[in-house]
Amino acid sequence: MSKKTAPRLTVTELQHKYGDRPVIEGLTFTLAAGQAIALVGPNGAGKTTVLKCIVGSADPAAGKILLDGLPIDERAEAVRRDVATLLDDLDFFPDLTAAEHLDLLARAHGNPEPEDLVDTLLDDIGLLGAADQLPGSLSSGQRRRLALATALVRPRKLLVLDEPEARLDTGGVQWLSDRLLEEKKSGTSILFASHDPALVETVADSIVTLTPLP
Amino acid sequence: MSSADGPVVFDPADFGAIPSSRSLRAWMRKTRRRHADRSFWQVFENIYLVVFTLAMAGATGGNVLRQLNASSARCTSISCQDFVNYLPWILVPLLVATTLRVLLSVGPVSASRAAGFWLLATPVNRTALLRPAYWLVIAVVAVVGALTSLIAWSLLGSQWRSIWEASVLTASLLICAACVTVWAQQRAVRTKWTLRFADLLLLAAAIPAIWLATQREPEPDATQFANVVINQSEADSLLTSGPTRLLVIGLVCLVVLLALVIVTARTLDQLTRTSVIAGGELLAGLAGAASSLDISMLADVVAGRHWRLKGRVHSRRGRGSRGAALVHREFLRILRWPRRLVIGFALLVVPYAVAGTGFDVLVPVAAGFAGFIAVRPLMDGLRSVCRSTGLVRALGMDLRELRVLMAVVPGLFAALWSLLALPALADGPATFAVAAGIISGAVRQASARPPSYAGPLVASPMGAIPPGLFSQPMRGFDLLLLCLAPVLLGLSSTWVLAIPAFVLAIMFAVRPKTD
Numbered sequence: 001m002s003k004k005t006a007p008r009l010t011v012t013e014l015q016h017k018y019g020d021r022p023v024i025e026g027l028t029f030t031l032a033a034g035q036a037i038a039l040v041g042p043n044g045a046g047k048t049t050v051l052k053c054i055v056g057s058a059d060p061a062a063g064k065i066l067l068d069g070l071p072i073d074e075r076a077e078a079v080r081r082d083v084a085t086l087l088d089d090l091d092f093f094p095d096l097t098a099a100e101h102l103d104l105l106a107r108a109h110g111n112p113e114p115e116d117l118v119d120t121l122l123d124d125i126g127l128l129g130a131a132d133q134l135p136g137s138l139s140s141g142q143r144r145r146l147a148l149a150t151a152l153v154r155p156r157k158l159l160v161l162d163e164p165e166a167r168l169d170t171g172g173v174q175w176l177s178d179r180l181l182e183e184k185k186s187g188t189s190i191l192f193a194s195h196d197p198a199l200v201e202t203v204a205d206s207i208v209t210l211t212p213l214p
Numbered sequence: 215m216s217s218a219d220g221p222v223v224f225d226p227a228d229f230g231a232i233p234s235s236r237s238l239r240a241w242m243r244k245t246r247r248r249h250a251d252r253s254f255w256q257v258f259e260n261i262y263l264v265v266f267t268l269a270m271a272g273a274t275g276g277n278v279l280r281q282l283n284a285s286s287a288r289c290t291s292i293s294c295q296d297f298v299n300y301l302p303w304i305l306v307p308l309l310v311a312t313t314l315r316v317l318l319s320v321g322p323v324s325a326s327r328a329a330g331f332w333l334l335a336t337p338v339n340r341t342a343l344l345r346p347a348y349w350l351v352i353a354v355v356a357v358v359g360a361l362t363s364l365i366a367w368s369l370l371g372s373q374w375r376s377i378w379e380a381s382v383l384t385a386s387l388l389i390c391a392a393c394v395t396v397w398a399q400q401r402a403v404r405t406k407w408t409l410r411f412a413d414l415l416l417l418a419a420a421i422p423a424i425w426l427a428t429q430r431e432p433e434p435d436a437t438q439f440a441n442v443v444i445n446q447s448e449a450d451s452l453l454t455s456g457p458t459r460l461l462v463i464g465l466v467c468l469v470v471l472l473a474l475v476i477v478t479a480r481t482l483d484q485l486t487r488t489s490v491i492a493g494g495e496l497l498a499g500l501a502g503a504a505s506s507l508d509i510s511m512l513a514d515v516v517a518g519r520h521w522r523l524k525g526r527v528h529s530r531r532g533r534g535s536r537g538a539a540l541v542h543r544e545f546l547r548i549l550r551w552p553r554r555l556v557i558g559f560a561l562l563v564v565p566y567a568v569a570g571t572g573f574d575v576l577v578p579v580a581a582g583f584a585g586f587i588a589v590r591p592l593m594d595g596l597r598s599v600c601r602s603t604g605l606v607r608a609l610g611m612d613l614r615e616l617r618v619l620m621a622v623v624p625g626l627f628a629a630l631w632s633l634l635a636l637p638a639l640a641d642g643p644a645t646f647a648v649a650a651g652i653i654s655g656a657v658r659q660a661s662a663r664p665p666s667y668a669g670p671l672v673a674s675p676m677g678a679i680p681p682g683l684f685s686q687p688m689r690g691f692d693l694l695l696l697c698l699a700p701v702l703l704g705l706s707s708t709w710v711l712a713i714p715a716f717v718l719a720i721m722f723a724v725r726p727k728t729d
Contacts, residue, residue, distance in 0.1 A: 019526045057488050059402070074487055081232075083335040089491065091327035100245055101332065109239055110229040110338035119226060154336075155229050 007066075007159060008033045008189045009054070014063035016049050022213050023049050027063070029208055033157070036190035037179065038200040042209035045191035048087065051209070054191065055085045067158065081109070084156035088163060090147050092135035098146050099131040100120065102153045109154040117153065125149045125175070140167050148176065152183075159183060160193050161192040165199050177202045235342035238333070279368045286371030291723045296426060298370045303422040305366055306384065311415035312389050313355060317395040318405055318412075319499075319516070321493030322351045323485055330491035341482040344490065348482055351392055352475055359388035367593065379460055386467040393478040400484040415565040427566030427638075507686040510590075510597060517594055520551070533624045537619050540609070544595050544623040558588030558631065565638040578701045579646050582633045582694050585652040589628045590690070593660035596620035600726060614725040621722075623655050630654045643710040644701045650714030651697030654721040659690025661726050693717055 007030035014027040024046050025045040039047040046190050052058035054065055056074025065072045072079055092101060099118055108113030122128045125145045130138060138146065144167040151159055159180075165173045173196065180190055180203045200207060221563070324343050325334060333343055363384035367377040398408040496519055503511035527550060533542045548555070565581035599605050599616050606613050630637075630648035639645045665680040674683050697714040 021526060056486065075340065075485075077232075077337045085335070089327060090331050093328045093332065095246055095249055096242075104238075104242065104245075104332055105336065106228075107241060107332060109336050110232045110234070110337075112230065113430060134674060150331075161351070194729055 007031060008068060009072075009191065010055070010064070010066040011050075012064040012066075014050065014053060014065065015061045016046065016053055017061045022061075024048065024060075024210070025213060026210070027036050027210075031158075031189050033151075034186050034187045035205045036184055036192070036203050037206045037208055038204035039061055039191070039193040039208050040195075040200060040208060042212060044210045045210035047210055048162050050085055051085075051087060051160050051191065051193060055083060055130060055187075056086065057085065060130070072146075081155060083160060084151040084154060084158070084159040086123055086147055086151050086161040087160070087162045090150070092143070092146075094134065094136055096141075097132050098127055098138065101146065102149055105150055106153045114153070121149050121153055124152075126172075141169060141172065145172065148179075150163055150177070156188055157164075159188055159190045159192070161169055161190070163195060165194060165196045173199060219448055220555050226477065232337045232339075235339055235345075235604060238338055254694065258518050279365065283368040283371055283377075286369055288371070294571075296369075298372075298423045300426050301366070301370060302380075303306075303365075304419045304426075306387070307415040309359065309362060310387060310391050311412040313359075313391045314395055314408055314412040314415075317351065317355070317392055318398060318409060319493075319519075320496050321347075321399060321490060322395045323347050323399060323482065323490055324493030324497055325490045326494045326498065327491050330487050330494065333386045334487045334490065338391075340482070340485070344482045344485060345364075347398065348479060352389055354387045355392040356385045357685075359385035361497055362725060368697045375457065375460060379463055382464050383459070389471050390474060393474050395593055396478050397481065399489050400481065410635040420560065423567050427563055429568045447637075456675065502677055507683055508662075508664060509687055510659055510662060511664070513591060513595065514594075517591070536611075537615075540616070540619045541622045544620055547595055548592050548623055548627075554591045555627075557625065558592070559587070559634075561588045562631065562634055565635045569638040569640075575702075577638055577640075578648055580657075581632070581648045582651050584688070585628060585631050585635070585648060586655055586694055588631055588650050589624050590656045590659060591620070592624040592627060593656055595656065596659040601664070612725070614722075617657065617661055617726055618722050621653065624656065625653045628656070643707040646699050647710050649653075650718050651694040654695035654697060654714075654717050655690040655692075656692050657721060662686070662689050663726075693721070 009031040011030070012028050015022065016024040016026055022045075027050060029037060036202065039050055041047055049058060053060045054072065056072065056079070067079060068084065070078075072214075074080070080106075096104065099122060102118045102121060103114055106117055119128070119131075120132050125148065127142060127145055127149070130142055135143065135146075148164060151161070164176055164180075168176060177199055180192075183190060184203070190203065192203070279689060324347060325344070329343075334340060359379040363380045367380045370378070394408060398404040496515065499511055499515035499518075503509075503515055530546050532539050532546070561584040563579050564584035568580040569577050596617060599609070599620060600613070606616060609616060611619075629649050632645050632652065635648065636642070636645045639648060665683050665686060668681065672679055697717055700709040700713050
């Protein structure tokens with residue numbers, strides 16, 4: 001870490017198993033406010049599993065995960081308010097437009113008049129022209145951009161992203177890189193898994209390398 | 215928030231109090247209404263036929279039930295009384311066990327992936343968000359429980375007052391079971407123990423079933439005498455109890471259930487998003503299969519989920535080459551889910567139980583359907599092959615040849631199953647007809663193509679549908695009934711052997727259709 005700040009996220013001796021087979025063993029790291037950690041490693045190394053454990057989509061076999069010093073529990077309101085995640089569990093309401101999805105999320109987080117915020121964000125991610133399109137008519141890249149926008153339309157202290165560069169074009173990856181740097185500047189902590197060395201190099205303050213267990 | 219020129223920066227001032235679930239749902243309703251392309255009356259025009267059909271079916275079903283109730287009440291054999299006395303001890307644990315298992319497989323509280331991401335991951339009150347799904351589960355369980363016991367007790371020839379009492383008690387019991395599943399959904403360990411309890415209930419249901427299956431018809435004179443005594447005592451008990459008992463039972467159930475349901479509702483915030491979404495995904499898959507009236511696809515969805523949850527098993531090497539390798543692989547694949555084999559063999563109790571009650575004419579039909587249910591799940595391999603042209607290409611064989619090879623192991627199981635049912639069937643040719651019906655029916659259902667919307671479509675109140683859609687649920691059962699027809703019609707042994715043999719020969723000689 002380049003700066004000494006209080007840890008926002010603390011992961012201690014994390015362990016996870018699929019059946020009897022361990023996929024993560026003894027993983028320990030801390031993430032401070034305004035910092036970014038990249039999880040890297042080959043397919044099957046457990047990057048997504050680590051992220052799932054952190055956001056409560058998977059139960060660790062052992063270890064501690066603390067958010068601002070408290071055990072992280074996806075059911076707690078504070079965790080749902082402060083942690084923005086983008087894993088592979090995203091789906092869309094087929095009858096709500098791109099703009100309405102973002103509008104809904106902003107409202108659910110307590111913004112009663114999010115129209116300007118949504119328009120600005122749609123413009124920022126290059127989806128203003130697709131604002132009225134239903135999810136079924138969006139391309140996979142547009143859906144990915146919309147998914148990324150979900151993390152930005154709401155309050156967040158911690159961003160958890162699984163391969164955020166997936167399905168983005170070159171311009172999109174550049175936008176993402178700039179965007180994540182902005183997030184760090186505004187104090188958001190970022191934990192992301194990635195296969196893109198350039199993105200990792202640009203954004204991450206630390207790198208955690210995972211290797212598949214035998 | 216930033217200006218439109220620069221990137222969006224989070225400004226806490228934009229965000230205030232978290233909205234209520236109710237206001238959020240109201241916003242969604244309002245937004246969706248703006249997209250609606252049909253008026254209320256247009257929707258009503260489309261559904262009135264469904265409502266009308268349901269009303270007609272309900273009226274007809276009710277009438278049939280009354281007739282069956284009256285004719286069952288006239289049954290004076292000791293077998294009937296045994297059946298009446300023991301069936302509740304089979305039915306009630308079976309219903310509770312099934313409720314526990316089915317509800318835990320779909321949640322019971324569930325939500326779509328979209329709702330899971332866009333609503334449940336937000337700070338909005340989770341209890342309030344999940345409450346509608348919870349009440350829906352309770353309502354469905356209550357209706358299913360009441361209807362099932364209404365039908366069962368009517369068929370047993372009980373008095374109407376007893377039928378209503380049984381319905382109230384069964385529905386209440388199943389609602390309690392539903393509350394238990396909601397509690398169990400909150401922790402994996404609770405789910406595990408609840409499932410074990412459901413298995414114990416299944417065993418408990420098997421005991422009276424086996425007892426019934428091993429009974430022999432006593433002497434006719436004793437039968438008549440015993441029956442009169444039993445009927446008299448039942449009538450007395452009803453006269454002394456009166457409608458007050460029904461009222462008291464109903465009130466007690468209402469109070470207990472209200473307390474239990476409300477207490478359980480308060481724990482909904484303990485449900486994890488993952489457990490809620492998992493059931494939603496399963497339900498979405500099942501709804502898709504149900505919309506195409508494809509029973510096999512329903513089973514596929516359940517089996518697919520089982521293997522996804524299992525995730526990892528020990529790899530086992532095959533033996534032989536070409537056909538022998540495929541047969542060996544099928545054998546190993548079937549052994550990989552032993553529960554199905556156990557259930558398959560447990561279903562042998564059905565023909566014996568029916569034979570034990572003295573309804574000899576129904577034994578082949580009961581054996582046929584029970585055997586079909588036992589064997590059909592073993593044909594997943596055949597089903598995968600028939601639904602994937604890529605897999606057929608990769609295996610490098612003709613689909614007809616593959617169908618024969620993939621049916622060898624389930625076919626042997628069907629033959630063994632039928633042989634074990636032989637003492638109940640008490641007839642060699644009938645046993646052959648049952649075995650042939652099970653194999654040909656299960657193969658036909660497993661190798662069915664999905665309904666194709668690419669070809670010609672027929673207009674219906676539900677929109678355009680493929681012509682063969684409504685015959686889809688009968689697929690497989692048609693051949694089973696065809697094989698059993700000579701037995702049911704009392705034809706000579708030659709026909710009882712010839713017709714099923716012909717069906718089997720045609721079944722495996724014809725090349726399955728592909729897209």
